[in-house]
Amino acid sequence: MNALGALTLRNIRLFFKDKGTLVTSMITPIILLVLYVTFLSNVYKSSLLSSMPNGLTLPDGIVGSFVGGQLISSLLAVSCVSVSFCANLISVQDKYLGARNDLSISPVKPSCVALSYYLATLFNALLVCFLAGGACMLYASVTGFYMSADDILHLILDIVMLVMFGTALSSLVCSFLSTEGQLSAVGTIISAGYGFICGAYMPISQFGEGLQKALSFLPGTYGTSLMRNHAMGASLREMAAMGIPSEFIEEIKNAFDCNVYFMGNRVAIPTMYLILGGSILLIMIIYLLSSMLRSRKRAA
Numbered sequence: 079m080n081a082l083g084a085l086t087l088r089n090i091r092l093f094f095k096d097k098g099t100l101v102t103s104m105i106t107p108i109i110l111l112v113l114y115v116t117f118l119s120n121v122y123k124s125s126l127l128s129s130m131p132n133g134l135t136l137p138d139g140i141v142g143s144f145v146g147g148q149l150i151s152s153l154l155a156v157s158c159v160s161v162s163f164c165a166n167l168i169s170v171q172d173k174y175l176g177a178r179n180d181l182s183i184s185p186v187k188p189s190c191v192a193l194s195y196y197l198a199t200l201f202n203a204l205l206v207c208f209l210a211g212g213a214c215m216l217y218a219s220v221t222g223f224y225m226s227a228d229d230i231l232h233l234i235l236d237i238v239m240l241v242m243f244g245t246a247l248s249s250l251v252c253s254f255l256s257t258e259g260q261l262s263a264v265g266t267i268i269s270a271g272y273g274f275i276c277g278a279y280m281p282i283s284q285f286g287e288g289l290q291k292a293l294s295f296l297p298g299t300y301g302t303s304l305m306r307n308h309a310m311g312a313s314l315r316e317m318a319a320m321g322i323p324s325e326f327i328e329e330i331k332n333a334f335d336c337n338v339y340f341m342g343n344r345v346a347i348p349t350m351y352l353i354l355g356g357s358i359l360l361i362m363i364i365y366l367l368s369s370m371l372r373s374r375k376r377a378a
Contacts, residue, residue, distance in 0.1 A: 081186045082194055089168045089198030096167070103164040103202070106269065107157040107210035111217065114149045122148050129333065136317070142222030144313040148334060150214040150233075151305035152278040157210050158203070158237060159272050159298065162244035163265040165202040166252045169195040170261045188373035189366050192249070196362070200245045207237050224312035232308040239354050240301040246361040253369055276302045281335045294340045297357035300350040303338045307347060310336060 122145045130136065211233070218225070225233075248268075255261050273279040276298035282290055293299050314327055314336070331337040338345050345353075 082190050082197075085186070085191060085194035086197045086201075089194055090201055092168050092171075093165060093198065093202045103161050103206045104209065106160055106164065107153060107206065108213070110153045110156060111149075111210070111213060114153055115217070118152075119145055119149060125333075126330070129330065134322070136320075139222040140224070140313050140316050140320075143218070143224045143316070144222075144310055146218040146221040146223075147225075147310035147313055148306070150211075150218060151302065151309040152273070153214060154207065154211060154233075154237060154309075155240065155276055155278040155298070155302040155305050156269070156273045158207050158240035158301070159244035159247065159276075160265065160269040161206045161210075162199060162203040162241060162248040163252070163261070163268050165206070166195070166199045166245070166248040167258070167261060168198065169249070169252050170255050170258060173256045174258065188370045192253070192366055192369035196245055196249045196365070199249065200242060203241045203245055204238065207241055208234075211237055222313070224316050225309070226312060229308050229312050233305070236301070236304045236308060239351065239358070240298075240305070242358050243297060243301060243354055243361075246358050246365060250361055250365040250368065253365060253372070272298065275299075277335050278302055281333060282338065283333050283335060290339075291341075294338065297354050299338060300345065300353050303335050303345075304347065304350050304354070306334060306336045310334065 123141060126141060126144055127136075215230075251264060252261060255264065275293060275296060277293070282293055282299065285293070314330065317330075318324065318327055328337070338350075
């Protein structure tokens with residue numbers, strides 16, 4: 079445990095020592111927030127208002143809260159994964175700078191080294207994502223804020239779970255990379271493509287039926303849906319309190335991915351947590367086993 083703690087602390091210090099990596103990790107959520115507010119907020123607002131029944135209007139505060147919740151959930155769903163790849167740079171740097179070779183001949187177990195990279199990346203990514211979440215809360219306080227303490231606590235849990243998933247995924251992928259250029263290319267692909275396949279940029283309900291079924295097998299789909307439910311749930315409750323029919327509210331949930339379906343069956347929120355947690359555990363097992371096998375090959 080002493081070796082694990084020392085290595086984890088060492089990796090965290092290296093991350094904060096490299097100001098370029100730290101700034102890059104923090105800029106990504108900020109850029110996404112600006113893009114969402116500038117280009118997508120009006121699209122989200124128009125989508126909501128156009129789906130309202132004839133003669134029914136919503137107060138500006140509820141509309142702002144709903145749109146803000148969608149922006150928050152979209153930004154955090156992407157950032158929790160993309161930031162994890164930026165924060166995992168240390169594990170790749172150690173390879174091409176030769177530090178990994180020094181660690182491989184030390185008495186520290188390969189699993190301990192691999193786990194230290196995961197824990198350091200998890201800490202760094204959580205810090206950045208919580209800062210992004212704070213910026214999102216400030217934005218929501220301006221556009222319309224109805225979230226309860228329970229909503230905020232669940233949103234924090236969602237961030238932690240999705241960062242754990244993103245860190246496990248980035249740790250596994252980065253274990254096969256050996257240069258900073260490779261990591262930069264992979265990070266760019268993840269940043270550009272993950273938002274689409276997890277439903278952050280465009281609701282999965284707007285995709286074709288075949289693609290919807292395919293995406294229902296991906297854990298990120300359920301991470302985004304959890305974010306949607308807890309960031310937009312307060313505005314939906316306000317709509318129900320206004321007397322808006324429950325059938326219409328369910329249609330909104332279906333349209334904006336608060337409800338997701340697997341093989342035609344709606345997936346409950348506790349099940350989403352189980353899927354995300356099981357995926358984290360599975361990827362972590364694969365990552366640790368892969369790291370130990372490669373270490374044995376190098377030793378042979």
